[in-house]
Amino acid sequence: MSLEQTINEDIKKAMLAKDEAGLRSLRAIKAAILLAKTAEGAKESLSADDEIKLVQKLVKQRRDSLDIFEKQNRPDLAQKEKEEIVIMEKYLPAQLSPEELKPVIAKIIEQTGAAGPADMGKVMGAATKELAGKADGKAISAIVKELLAK
Structure with missing residues (x-):
């Protein structure tokens, strides 16, 4: 339906x-x-x-x-x-928690070869495509910033 x-x-x-x-x-x-x-x-x-x-x-x-x-x-x-x-x-698929998002985004960072905060756009593009419907853009962005700052 x-x-x-x-x-x-x-x-x-x-x-x-x-x-x-x-x-x-x-x-x-x-x-x-x-x-x-x-x-x-x-x-x-x-x-x-x-x-x-x-x-x-x-x-x-x-x-x-x-x-x-x-x-x-x-x-x-x-x-x-x-x-x-x-x-x-209730009409949206279950959203991923930050703990579930981190390994997925870390994998995307590895695949894109991002090295630092300057590569955020490249990672965000791939992450928003892969996680469409599963996570909020703000949550994705926060985790990408956190992981790229390391």
């Missing part, structure tokens, strides 16, 4: 359960899918990778908003963002 079909089913369940946060989050995902499908030059259906990237983008937007709301002392708005992040993350 595609993500779109899953989301439609879950919207029905959220409506029946009167789950306001779930409904809000699922409708945001559905809207993003519809926008992606109707964009100029778009294919009729999205691939699984495209769906994952789309949901990751939505989660990243929510995290950025959450940071802003917390800095501006708006706990009411921050709470909504937290709820949406939790629900949206």
Whole structure:
């Protein structure tokens, strides 16, 4: 079953359960899918990778908003963002922990022949391709910096 079909089913369940946060989050995902499908030059259906990237983008937007709301002392708005992040993350593959990322990134550094911080771009390109959907870009970047600084 595609993500779109899953989301439609879950919207029905959220409506029946009167789950306001779930409904809000699922409708945001559905809207993003519809926008992606109707964009100029778009294919009729999205691939699984495209769906994952789309949901990751939505989660990243929510995290950025959450940071802003917390800095501006708006706990009411921050709470909504937290709820949406939790629900949206259910539709993403399990994320790798920093402990799981380190050996993978160390291997990529070895393969690319990176020697120091100047080679970060080369490593990030390969790492983001290999770890797409499995880890957040910020987490990858932090570990790459740490390993290249040694």
